[in-house]
Amino acid sequence: MNKAALDKLQDWSAAGHRTVQADTLMMLAAEHPEVVALSADLTPTARLVPFKDTYPDRFFDVGIAEQNLIDFSAGLALEGLRPFAVGLAAMVPMRPAEQMRAAIGYMKANVTVIGLEAGVRFGPLGNTHYAMDDIAVVRAIPNFTVIAPSDPLSTHKALYACMEHEGPVYMRLTGGPGYPVLYPDDFDFQIGKAIEYRSGSDVAFVACGSLVADAAAAAEILESKGISTRVVDMHTIKPLDTEMLDTVFAENRLVVTVEEHSPFGGLGGAVAEYKAGLAGAPKQVIASLGDKFQRLGDHKFLMKENGLTAPDLAALAEANL
């Protein structure tokens, strides 16, 4: 990992995922002339003003036109460029879902689509601005890789991994300002290879996105009660790391999947689908946003309301053990 990234860690944690991805795209652009960035009238929101100013010929704002954003990116990719199309997770994989399928997935275009403020991070803006279904939609498109990194450096490293990866990627980002740091130093990040953040033999939290930090905090609570708890950072939801899951199923008594997403088709769904073919796997509980539109509230309120805070997760695990 480049030193510049480590030097920025404190700033990145303070600023949140928008800044991490924008700064990383600048680093990638400096190293790879084929990298281009795109936005749909969200340049300042996506913190891409420095990119636009530094690389005016490699930055495209297509207007408020998400379908065009995806198709245009696909065209660039088919001709050898490496587009990173950045938008709000609530808008970008959903409005152009069909373009994601036909223009990117079907043609294996090397486009990385970045969904900012995924889950219910946009709290007071209301349900049109929540992305509770993006993993489900993109996961169902063949050839797509789906990544939900958990912290600043894993977000940074995931973007570098996208650059080396052949094929379409959707990256959903969650951690806002105060992005919890799980990895303070360089570490091994590979697409499709989950990270055992902490080991334990009773409960296993299998989590993605910034909720990995909450799962880790929940694990502390359980440990203090003598319940041995494993935490898996399942940053890649597709392809799923089934080797890691095999270990979890063999060694843990209860699996709690944790995601800021609908209970259908997300991380919990992916784990359950894999588990369905296995005999004797342990019980799984899906901690999620539920199958509903949300009441209005800020992010903290919604996490509490949906039982996704550390004490809630610990209680859920304890009740199901």
Add this chain to the structure above:
Amino acid sequence: MANKETVELVEQKAALMRRHVIEMGYKAGGRGAHFGPALSSIEIVASLFFGTMNHDPEDPTMADRDRFVQSKGHACLALYSALGEAGYITQEQMDTFKGDGSFLAGHPTRNPQYGIEVSSGTLGNGFAVACGMAKAAKIKGEDHKVFCLVGDGECNEGVIWEAAMNAVKYGLDNLVAIIDRNFVQLAGTTKDIMDVDIEALWRAAGWDVLVLEDGNDATSLLDALEAMKASSNGKPHMIIANTTKGKGISFMEGSLNWHARPMNDEQYEQAVADLENAAG
């Protein structure tokens, strides 16, 4: 021609609505508000609610009410302030804007009981839904009109043009759309982001188009709305109202910085002073 009392009422309500926008947005604290987009729309929404539209806050779901669809949903404060002034919602309810458990989110959520016809927030959709509502009125043989507020940046969206063609196909002359052309969108000016002649595009799509040089002027708005409401020429109607983003607040007018953000104490005091000065 709009009568003098109506013009005065709309101007008076517009001033009160601006004050509500500032108060609600300021009270939202760190949650912020879309100040600029709401302020450019104030006279348009005030003209509709206090001049043009047939509606009754005592009977919010009456069958023959005119419908208002705010497609540029991020400017919800323009709608909420009108609903407050018209008596659909109380001051207490306005004070909950963006709060935990409130029904007044940062984008409108359908709630006909309180005068909110359509949920919006993802740009383009409200307009296409409004076209469906206008067609439904025709199918049912109802005389009410559908009014729809659209952003100029919002016209970048593909669904806007899909719906524009469809509205012409079905001869939706009971639909009056108003573009709040404030010449600014989120990331920059409309000229910088997508420099198109929207007037020519709407005409080419087959709409009956009228451009208002001052879309923050109640008299011209009321006249234009009245004329289009009365017209049944077989074409959907479009008023392109040239406005100022952040209208009425010195440090917001035409600014690229006031699309959406929190307001601090100093800014709040300045905003209130600006409104009080304007009131004289």
